[in-house]
Structure formats: C-alpha cells, structure tokens
Amino acid sequence: MRAIVQDYHLVQTIPPGEYRFAGNSVGLKEIVGHIFPNPARNVSLLDIGFGLGDLGRIVKTNPALQHWxxxxxxxxxxxxxxxxxxxxxxxxxxxxxxxxxxxMESLQAYDLICLFDVIEHLEPAPAKQLLTDLLNSLGPESKLVLSTPLWFWPQAHQNSDDLEEHKIGIPGQSLLLLSPRMYHIHAQFLVGTFVFGKESLEHIDNFVPTTDRNFNMTAGLQHLHTLGVKADGVLYIAP
Structure with a gap:
C-alpha cells in the first residue's frame, strides 16, 4: 500500500502520462447523508475504490457534511x-x-466505510472474506455502505491492470438477509445500495454470490419479485 495524498497534500510524484480515470457507480452515494441522525457529528469516511472521486465530491460539497x-x-x-x-x-x-x-486497526478508525461497486470484482471466497472483515471492523456506531449489481453484470477489462472485470453476481437475498439498516435499489440498472451495522456479521453465511453468468438482469429482477422487494428507486429505512 502506497500513500499518494497525506493531509490533503500530494506526497507521491506522478510521472507524466496519459491516464484513464475509471470507477464510477450508479449506487446511491447520497445515502451517506441519511445514516447519522446528528448531521453535526464528526465523521471519518473511507471510500474503498474511490475511482473518479464522486463520493468525496458529494460529501465535501454538501454544506451539512463538508466537515467530514x-x-x-x-x-x-x-x-x-x-x-x-x-x-x-x-x-x-x-x-x-x-x-x-x-x-484491522486502520479500518476500526472509521465511522463509515463505503464500498461502491467494488465487491463484484472479487471471486466468491475473497468477496465474502472482505465483507466479513469490514463488518468485523465496525464499532457500535459505525456503518458499512455497500453497492453492487443484484445480478451478474458482464464487464471485462479495458486494460490489464484496471480491475474492471466482474467476477460475481450477488442475488438480492444475499444482502437483504444481512439485515440492512436501509437500502435502495436502482430501478433502471438493478444496482442495490445497502447500509449495514456490525450486527450483520451474525448473518454473513447468507451472503452467497454466484459466478453464473446466466443470472442476468431479468433473473435478478425475478429473484427480487419472489422476495416481495421492489426495484423502485425508493430509499427504505428499517424501523
């Protein structure tokens, strides 16, 4: 792991070149502003797979969150x-x-860990291990935000080191059975965004991703229908 920016200052020499910046997500990044009841609290957030930096921009340009x-x-x-x-x-x-x-000690320092459209780039076992480790790192008030397609969305590498390939699809049940505090499912792209607390670790065995590329968007939507869950773009909050 190499430091690039420390305390807002660039500490790594970036050689000249043509760089391709990637890593956008249709996950509901604005969900972070709904998680903590007291908007004035100090929050430290870790953006895993920050890509184009949209999450940082959304937080720091929101007057209610810009102190994060x-x-x-x-x-x-x-x-x-x-x-x-x-x-x-x-x-x-x-x-x-x-x-x-x-x-682990670094992860434990954060109030909010965000994983927007990252976990689908891992194989099943590493994906489950990462989710387990992140949940295990949460304190009593900390939260994990995770977004991912709720189907196997085919995506390949654009170049050899871009980490863009999708390796798993995640049925909605795998995440809904982790007892999310809130969730949102994008109506057009069937991408779910979920907020979890540490208690979700008790249900981690329900996380069962698939490598079946036939688990397409239609299959993912049908799966949600069998669960009685709507892909309607509404933010649902657990009572």
Whole structure:
C-alpha cells in the first residue's frame, strides 16, 4: 500500500502520462447523508475504490457534511494519478492499494466505510472474506455502505491492470438477509445500495454470490419479485 495524498497534500510524484480515470457507480452515494441522525457529528469516511472521486465530491460539497474527513483507497494505479481530483481537496488521504491491504486497526478508525461497486470484482471466497472483515471492523456506531449489481453484470477489462472485470453476481437475498439498516435499489440498472451495522456479521453465511453468468438482469429482477422487494428507486429505512 502506497500513500499518494497525506493531509490533503500530494506526497507521491506522478510521472507524466496519459491516464484513464475509471470507477464510477450508479449506487446511491447520497445515502451517506441519511445514516447519522446528528448531521453535526464528526465523521471519518473511507471510500474503498474511490475511482473518479464522486463520493468525496458529494460529501465535501454538501454544506451539512463538508466537515467530514474523507479518505480513499484504489487498486487501479491510474485512479491514483488524478492530480486534478486531488487538487480539489475532497480527500484527506489517498492510498494506492487494495482494501485487503488495510490492517484491522486502520479500518476500526472509521465511522463509515463505503464500498461502491467494488465487491463484484472479487471471486466468491475473497468477496465474502472482505465483507466479513469490514463488518468485523465496525464499532457500535459505525456503518458499512455497500453497492453492487443484484445480478451478474458482464464487464471485462479495458486494460490489464484496471480491475474492471466482474467476477460475481450477488442475488438480492444475499444482502437483504444481512439485515440492512436501509437500502435502495436502482430501478433502471438493478444496482442495490445497502447500509449495514456490525450486527450483520451474525448473518454473513447468507451472503452467497454466484459466478453464473446466466443470472442476468431479468433473473435478478425475478429473484427480487419472489422476495416481495421492489426495484423502485425508493430509499427504505428499517424501523
């Protein structure tokens, strides 16, 4: 793991080159503003797979949230060369590396860990292990935000090191049975965004991703219908 930005200052020399910045998501990033009842509280947020930096921008341009501290980590080197993004001052610290590289004590320091459209890039066993580790790192008031397609959305590499390939699909049941505090399912793209607390660790065995590429959007939508869940773009909050 390599530090790129520390305390809002670039600490790594970025060599000249043509960089391709990637990693956007249709997950509901604005959900982070609905998680904590007291908007004035200080929140430290870790953006895993920050990509284009949309989450940092959404937080730091929201007057109610701009006092939050946002850190980011991304395994795609080009994303870590986005000096224009870093100059905007949205991210306090940036690292080049994988979430799996972060020690437990570092994860435990965050009030909010966000994983927008990242977990589908892992094989089933590493995906479950990462989710387990992140949930295990949460304190009593900390939360994990996870978004992912609720079907096997085919996506391949654009170049050899971009980490863009999708390796699993995740049926909605796998995440709904983790007892999310709130969730939102994008009506057009069938991408779910879920907020979990540490108690979801008790249900981790319900997380069963699939490598079946025939689990397409139609199958994912039918699966949700059998659960009585709507992909309607509404934010649902657990009582």
């Amino acid at each position: 501290q946002v850190d980011g980590i991304d395994g795609f080197w080009d994303a870590c060369c986005n000096t224009e993004l870093f100059s905007q001052g949205h991210y306090r610290n940036i690292w080049h590396g994988l979430a799996q590289d972060l020690p």
